Amino acid sequence: MDILLIGGLWLNGTVWDRVASTLESLGHRPVPLTLPGQGDGAATATLDDQVAAVLAAVDAAPGRPMVVGHSAACSLAWLAADRRPERLAKIALVGGAPTSDGQPYADFFEITDGAMPFPGWEPFQGPDAADLDEEARRALAAAAVPVPEAVARGVVRLGDERRFDVPVVLVCPEFTPAQARKWIDAGDVPELARARRVNFEDIDSGHWPMITKPAELARILAAAAEAA
Secondary structure (H helix, E strand, C coil): CEEEEECCCCCCHHHHHHHHHHHHHCCCEEEEECCCCCCCCCCCCCHHHHHHHHHHHHHHCCCCCEEEEEHHHHHHHHHHHHHCCCCCCEEEEECCCCCCCCCECCCCCCCECCEECCCCCHHHCCCCCCCCCHHHHHHHHHHCCCEEHHHHCCECCCCCHHHHHCCEEEEECCCCHHHHHHHHHCCCCHHHHHCCCEEEEECCCCCCHHHHCHHHHHHHHHHHHHHC
16 A cells, blocks of 8 residues: 655655565555655745645555554644545554644744744653654754644635544543543544544654664554555
8 A cells, every 4th residue: 555654744755664664564555655845855835835746645655554643743634634535545644633623733833934843842842752862863863844834824724524433543642541532521622523544553662763763664554554
C-alpha cells in the first residue's frame, strides 16, 4: 500500500527516512512529503498550497493510500479525508488530532518576519521531548524550517461529512490511549468524536517517534495499513 507521510511543523520529508526504510522492508511504498513552505523554498506558501500538495499525492497513488499526519499535520491528513473520502483506505494520526472547521491550522507560536520559527525546546519540556538526547535536539532544531504565516494562521475548512467514514488510527506517543479516549469523550476533539471507526495504538516515545522510535512506528503504521 502507498503510505503518505506528512511531518508536523518545521519538518520536511527527510524526517521520515528511517520510518520509510522499515516500511519498504515490510512491503509498503512510503511517500514522505516535503510540504510547500517547509523545505521547498516557497516562503510565501499558504495552507491551501499544503492541502493541494497532499491531495496531489493522494491522486497520484495507484490505489487507495493511507495518509499519515504527525502533530499539526494531523489536520492535513484529516483535510485529505474531507476532500477525498472515497480515495483513502485509512488515516493515521501521530501525536495530534484534527483542528475543527473554522479554526486556525497551527497559530501556536510567535510570528517573525512572516513566518513561525522553531521556538526552541522550552515549550516542549516534559513528555514531549524527554526521549530526545542533546544530539537529536540539536539536529532537529538545526533542520527546522520556519512555517510561513499563511500556513500557520490559515483557516481549516471542512465540509464533507463522509470524512467521518474514513477509518482512523490514533498513534499515542507522549500521551496514552486512555488519555486520548478521555479527551474525545469529553468533547475536546470534536472531529474524532464523530469519526465512526477510531482505533488507538500506544508507542512509548515523546512527540517525535519518527526520530526516537522509527522502526516501532513503522511497524504500527504497517499493521494499520494491512488492517485497512
